[in-house]
Amino acid sequence: MDVLNNLILGFGVALHWSNIWYCFVGVLLGTLIGVLPGIGPIATIAMLLPATFVLPPVSALIMLAGIYYGAQYGGSTTAILVNLPGEVSSVVTCLDGYQMARQGHAGKALGIAALGSFFAGCVATVLIAGFAPPLAELALKFGPADYFSLMILGLIAAVVLAHGSLIKAIAMIVLGLLMGIIGTDVNSGVARYSFNIPELIDGVGIGTVAMGMFGFSEIIRNLEQGEEREIFTKNVTGLWPNWKDIKQAFPAVVRGTMLGSFLGILPGGGPVLGSFSAYTLEKKLAKDPSRFGKGAIEGVAAPESANNAAAQTSFIPLLTLGIPSNPVMALMIGAMIIHGIQPGPQIMTAKPELFWGMIASMWVGNLMLVILNLPLIGMWVKLLTVKYDYLFPAILIFCCIGVYSISNAWMDVLLAALFGFIGYVFIKLETEPAPLLLGFVLGPMMEENLRRALLLSRGDPAVFFTRPISLVLLIISAVLIIIVALPQISKKREEAFQE
Amino acid sequence: MKIGHPKNFWGGVMFAVIGLIFAVIARGVPGLAFIPGYTMGTPARMGPGFFPFYLGMIMLILGIIIAVNGIRTDGGKEGQLEKFHWGPVLWVLGAIVIFGLLLKPVGVLLDGIVLIVVASKGSHDFRIKPVLILAVCLTIFCALVFVVGLKLPIPLCPDIESLQSAVGMCRA
Numbered sequence: 297m298d299v300l301n302n303l304i305l306g307f308g309v310a311l312h313w314s315n316i317w318y319c320f321v322g323v324l325l326g327t328l329i330g331v332l333p334g335i336g337p338i339a340t341i342a343m344l345l346p347a348t349f350v351l352p353p354v355s356a357l358i359m360l361a362g363i364y365y366g367a368q369y370g371g372s373t374t375a376i377l378v379n380l381p382g383e384v385s386s387v388v389t390c391l392d393g394y395q396m397a398r399q400g401h402a403g404k405a406l407g408i409a410a411l412g413s414f415f416a417g418c419v420a421t422v423l424i425a426g427f428a429p430p431l432a433e434l435a436l437k438f439g440p441a442d443y444f445s446l447m448i449l450g451l452i453a454a455v456v457l458a459h460g461s462l463i464k465a466i467a468m469i470v471l472g473l474l475m476g477i478i479g480t481d482v483n484s485g486v487a488r489y490s491f492n493i494p495e496l497i498d499g500v501g502i503g504t505v506a507m508g509m510f511g512f513s514e515i516i517r518n519l520e521q522g523e524e525r526e527i528f529t530k531n532v533t534g535l536w537p538n539w540k541d542i543k544q545a546f547p548a549v550v551r552g553t554m555l556g557s558f559l560g561i562l563p564g565g566g567p568v569l570g571s572f573s574a575y576t577l578e579k580k581l582a583k584d585p586s587r588f589g590k591g592a593i594e595g596v597a598a599p600e601s602a603n604n605a606a607a608q609t610s611f612i613p614l615l616t617l618g619i620p621s622n623p624v625m626a627l628m629i630g631a632m633i634i635h636g637i638q639p640g641p642q643i644m645t646a647k648p649e650l651f652w653g654m655i656a657s658m659w660v661g662n663l664m665l666v667i668l669n670l671p672l673i674g675m676w677v678k679l680l681t682v683k684y685d686y687l688f689p690a691i692l693i694f695c696c697i698g699v700y701s702i703s704n705a706w707m708d709v710l711l712a713a714l715f716g717f718i719g720y721v722f723i724k725l726e727t728e729p730a731p732l733l734l735g736f737v738l739g740p741m742m743e744e745n746l747r748r749a750l751l752l753s754r755g756d757p758a759v760f761f762t763r764p765i766s767l768v769l770l771i772i773s774a775v776l777i778i779i780v781a782l783p784q785i786s787k788k789r790e791e792a793f794q795e
Numbered sequence: 796m797k798i799g800h801p802k803n804f805w806g807g808v809m810f811a812v813i814g815l816i817f818a819v820i821a822r823g824v825p826g827l828a829f830i831p832g833y834t835m836g837t838p839a840r841m842g843p844g845f846f847p848f849y850l851g852m853i854m855l856i857l858g859i860i861i862a863v864n865g866i867r868t869d870g871g872k873e874g875q876l877e878k879f880h881w882g883p884v885l886w887v888l889g890a891i892v893i894f895g896l897l898l899k900p901v902g903v904l905l906d907g908i909v910l911i912v913v914a915s916k917g918s919h920d921f922r923i924k925p926v927l928i929l930a931v932c933l934t935i936f937c938a939l940v941f942v943v944g945l946k947l948p949i950p951l952c953p954d955i956e957s958l959q960s961a962v963g964m965c966r967a
């Protein structure tokens with residue numbers, strides 16, 4: 297069987313001692329930032345991008361991927377013990393996890409979260425191995441018009457599934473697209489929006505934007521708030537759930553994994569959506585929904601499995617279509633390009649060791665996370681007691697050195713400060729910055745495909761409606777917009793995100 | 796006129812203004828030499844100005860819609876603008892800007908300490924002694940990890956020559 301051979305190849309790469317080490321570093325760092333509130337995977341990956349320059353591309357991507365799914369593990373620890381989501385995707389875990397901790401079952405909650413995540417990670421790895429090849433084959437048939445429509449669909453799905461105002465999110469995407477085309481235009485050689493600043497002629501780096509908007513502005517936001525935390529550190533005992541707990545939680549884990557895997561593949565989907573939906577589903581299915589919010593074990597098991605599954609399956613569109621489904625994947629594309637890899641369907645055939653090595657490393661990383669985290673929980677808990685006043689300088693200096701090192705340009709540091717300010721204004725105007733980052737990555741790709749499509753059709757825009765693949769994608773996009781614009785549904789959508 | 800949802804109103808204004816700026820720069824202003832504009836081209840042969848101009852226009856329209864909705868809808872308390880905390884904004888961003896400007900001439904060892912001390916002024920209780928200790932430890936740690944360990948080309952120590960030329964510029 298092909299998949300089997302490929303997986304063997306992948307494990308051969310992933311189990312190379314150096315890759316095991318980078319995978320370990322990745323998941324450890326990921327867990328660390330997942331545990332710490334106030335810094336997310338986006339800022340961390342951007343921060344560590346320069347540190348991966350010296351590595352071979354496979355090792356670099358293995359490490360960066362490890363950070364991402366490691367963060368999903370770590371986020372749950374903070375959610376359960378401090379009632380503070382370490383990551384957005386752990387928001388719902390707070391609801392029941394914290395209640396379990398208050399009732400003295402903190403260990404059990406942490407244990408089921410870790411085991412559920414591991415199960416989800418295994419399933420998602422198999423899913424990627426199975427789904428990615430046929431999808432990549434399909435993607436090879438895509439012409440420029442189809443790609444353009446696919447990006448439209450991806451961007452629209454991203455705003456439909458995100459929370460907050462729809463039209464603001466679309467405006468943010470457009471802003472991202474515009475920022476993405478700053479720099480030299482490949483077709484004409486004209487430097488656009490560069491104002492003769494040499495650093496801008498090459499365009500703005502995604503690391504710079506991400507660090508400013510997700511790193512610096514978060515720091516300012518956290519500083520203005522001040523902090524109060526109540527931590528349950530004493531009663532973290534009995535990590536292993538007993539048989540009864542497992543029997544109660546297992547169906548929830550399976551459902552969470554399935555739902556999360558599916559939502560992760562969707563453009564615009566990802567861990568956040570996965571965990572929210574899984575929690576809602578469990579509450580709907582439960583015989584006694586009133587138990588939820590008071591320490592129901594399913595309320596921890598399902599969202600934690602779902603966010604981990606989704607974190608991994610969101611690699612499918614990245615690796616097969618070369619299109620990011622969420623901001624972290626947008627950053628992964630940036631990382632790939634820096635390492636000289638053009639993301640897209642050709643990766644699988646051109647660089648099988650990279651593709652399958654990365655997939656195999658995800659399983660290895662998940663195993664490490666379980667082995668690592670259960671004994672290390674005590675250490676993570678100690679970290680939570682560090683005051684933010686001492687934490688943020690560390691984040692700050694890492695970010696600053698990170699921004700500088702991406703292209704050894706001090707101008708980038710100033711630009712990142714500017715984006716930090718813009719990001720803070722966005723926070724104050726309640727505008728989510730995530731869609732901007734998606735648009736930012738897709739901007740140049742979209743323009744390029746639009747140009748090519750219209751060049752081939754001699755300027756006739758009908759090409760987007762006559763090619764079947766493109767037509768189907770556009771119809772789906774239109775349907776999505778109509779559905780969300782309907783008054784009843786938009787009300788429901790708000791309720792769902794309020795919960 | 797009362798604005799019902801100031802957050803959305805000002806958000807819309809921001810989008811509209813940015814969209815307009817992008818569109819105007821793409822199109823160019825006749826008579827203004829510093830905004831020459833980019834070639835628009837035709838749909839079949841798009842020039843560099845085509846895509847950004849229309850995107851800018853789309854953003855302008857979206858911004859106007861958001862702003863108009865912001866006037867019409869009543870956001871209640873949720874819609875009011877929150878306080879803008881200039882303290883942390885200026886200290887943290889100022890520290891980053893200083894870091895960027897000084898990195899080449901003074902090197903990361905000194906610059907890192909400056910960064911942390913200045914940024915920490917933005918936190919709630921600032922005490923110089925623990926901050927200084929933290930700054931020194933973190934900076935040495937970063938220098939070890941990034942410069943010694945990962946061998947990234949970051950200047951470590953003050954660069955006398957560029958310092959002198961900087962001073963020379965001040966005097967000239």
